[in-house]
Amino acid sequence: DSYETILVERKGRVALLTLNRPKALNALNLQVMREVVAATEALDRDPDVGCIVLTGSAKAFAAGADIKEMSPQNYLDMYLSDWFTAWDRLGQVRTPTLAAVSGYALGGGCELAMLCDILLASDTAVFGQPEIKLGVIPGIGGSQRLTRAVGKAKAMELCLTGRTMDAEEAERAGLVSRVVPADDLLGEALTVAETVAGMSLPVAMMAKESVNRSFETTLTEGVRFERRLFHAVFATADQKEGMSAFTEKRAPKFTHR
Ligand code: HXC
Numbered sequence: 001d002s003y004e005t006i007l008v009e010r011k012g013r014v015a016l017l018t019l020n021r022p023k024a025l026n027a028l029n030l031q032v033m034r035e036v037v038a039a040t041e042a043l044d045r046d047p048d049v050g051c052i053v054l055t056g057s058a059k060a061f062a063a064g065a066d067i068k069e070m071s072p073q074n075y076l077d078m079y080l081s082d083w084f085t086a087w088d089r090l091g092q093v094r095t096p097t098l099a100a101v102s103g104y105a106l107g108g109g110c111e112l113a114m115l116c117d118i119l120l121a122s123d124t125a126v127f128g129q130p131e132i133k134l135g136v137i138p139g140i141g142g143s144q145r146l147t148r149a150v151g152k153a154k155a156m157e158l159c160l161t162g163r164t165m166d167a168e169e170a171e172r173a174g175l176v177s178r179v180v181p182a183d184d185l186l187g188e189a190l191t192v193a194e195t196v197a198g199m200s201l202p203v204a205m206m207a208k209e210s211v212n213r214s215f216e217t218t219l220t221e222g223v224r225f226e227r228r229l230f231h232a233v234f235a236t237a238d239q240k241e242g243m244s245a246f247t248e249k250r251a252p253k254f255t256h257r
Pocket of ligand 1: 023024025027028063064065066067068070104106107108109130131134136137138139140
């Protein structure tokens with residue numbers, strides 16, 4: 001696979017996908033979208049990948065959708081090409097994903113981070129949905145996922161004023177799970193990813209599916225969905241192994257079956 005705007009590396013069961021358009025602060029043009037989606041879907045099909053880490057540079061995770069590419073488009077260009085819709089596929093991969101965010105995560109960059117399952121930020125991270133300042137609104141789910149993550153009060157203020165929030169505020173608001181010093185971000189992200197990738201992949205997929213279900217359904221239906229998957233994990237060899245290992249006071253050796 002040869003990509004021009006991203007780098008893909010494998011570290012054991014962890015895959016690291018790095019946005020690599022430094023001259024544009026990783027602005028997300030259509031080529032970046034196609035490459036990120038294609039690479040992620042390929043990794044998702046690989047049973048030897050247990051977690052996919054998505055990161056950018058120290059200065060920018062991604063400074064948004066590519067403004068220069070979008071600027072001349074008219075309504076029918078956007079509608080007929082269904083602009084940005086391919087990004088939805090990133091939210092549909094089954095392998096757990098982790099966004100490691102340093103620097104700017106603005107507009108589409110913030111939305112891309114929110115499409116991932118776990119969000120880790122460096123203390124230099126800056127989040128926001130500044131589209132309104134360009135005369136547009138979020139287009140990759142920002143108005144929906146930011147609101148679910150941080151609640152109406154902050155989401156509304158961010159989307160209407162375009163103001164950004166720093167890593168500390170993002171953590172307080174519940175957008176990111178943890179903030180780490182910039183120099184430790186990648187190391188910490190890979191450590192978390194290795195931990196996730198060390199779990200049973202099908203069981204991790206079910207845990208992810210179950211958490212994500214809570215955004216789509218009522219509590220009663222969500223709990224029912226969880227209960228069915230909970231019963232289903234007892235069909236896996238990894239459940240037997242995990243529980244035997246506990247009883248035998250040793251580390252489990254999951255086979256992802
Ligand atoms: C295209 C971008 C870009 C973007 C930066 N660049 N962001 N190109 N699209 N979103 C380019 C700049 O034009 C510049 O190219 C180079 O990257 C370096 O950026 P600078 O502005 O010179 O860097 P700096 O002064 O450090 O400022 C960083 C910044 C600023 C604060 C992040 O770049 C910025 O405000 N960018 C736009 C952020 C934004 O509004 N994002 C939301 C996009 S809209 P040259 O060639 O001049 O060197 C979006 C909406 C999706 O995502 C849905 C709506 C339809």
